[in-house]
Amino acid sequence: MKIICIGRNYAEHAKELNNEVPDKPVIFMKPKSAVLLPEKPFYYPEFSDNIQYECEVVVRICKNGKYIQEKFANKYYNAVTVGLDFTARDLQQELKSKGLPWELAKAFDGSAVVGKFIDLTQRMNIKNLQFELHKNGECVQKANTRDMIYHVNKIIEFVSQYITLNIGDLIFTGTPAGVGPINVYDKLTGYLEGERLFELDIR
Numbered sequence: 001m002k003i004i005c006i007g008r009n010y011a012e013h014a015k016e017l018n019n020e021v022p023d024k025p026v027i028f029m030k031p032k033s034a035v036l037l038p039e040k041p042f043y044y045p046e047f048s049d050n051i052q053y054e055c056e057v058v059v060r061i062c063k064n065g066k067y068i069q070e071k072f073a074n075k076y077y078n079a080v081t082v083g084l085d086f087t088a089r090d091l092q093q094e095l096k097s098k099g100l101p102w103e104l105a106k107a108f109d110g111s112a113v114v115g116k117f118i119d120l121t122q123r124m125n126i127k128n129l130q131f132e133l134h135k136n137g138e139c140v141q142k143a144n145t146r147d148m149i150y151h152v153n154k155i156i157e158f159v160s161q162y163i164t165l166n167i168g169d170l171i172f173t174g175t176p177a178g179v180g181p182i183n184v185y186d187k188l189t190g191y192l193e194g195e196r197l198f199e200l201d202i203r
Helices: 011-016 068-074 089-097 151-162
Strands: 003-007 026-030 052-055 055-061 075-087 110-116 130-135 140-146 170-172 188-192 195-201
Touching: 003 055, 055 130, 068 075, 068 151, 075 188, 075 195, 110 170, 110 195, 151 170, 151 195
Parallel strands: 003 170
Antiparallel strands: 003 026, 055 075, 055 170, 075 110, 130 140, 130 188, 188 195
16 A cells, blocks of 8 residues: 655645645655554654644545546545644754655654545535544634645546556645644544544544
8 A cells, every 4th residue: 555645735835834836746655654543642753843734635546557547537546535644844844954855754653644434426526525624623724625736636647657556545635724733632633524534632
């Protein structure tokens, strides 16, 4: 299983981190070991003082494919959820300032929270899904997939030019504006179309 992540896919998020809006999808990856096991808390790592949440819509690949055309991409995923791309922002900024890759800030153990998957139906429009993240009961991120710069089918077309997609792979489609820090004893809850799909304690 691969975890393919899209960076800077919402214009307002790119702006809040003083990044340019990209002219093509920005890709990075997390290893399988990054997935936080269900029902487990997230333990704040010792190597960072600024872990931040990034809530994202996640799709699950259901068919192997390479060089997938955008018009056929919808046949390659069958389920959707919300998740968290935890980021060690201090470490990321340090690595970026040195021109170094920033996987250490994104790919550490437990950095990928994956909610309960919902099977996609013909009534669900992947380009018009509302999602939210609540922190200690307060909504801190709220967005709709229609605001993506690159929508899911375009992402699949782009990624599959370089990387073969396999059954079970996950694509984190990018976070909207509103990212922020977490603290020990916080509770994070993710919603898609009003349905709670994950609840997570920070320890």
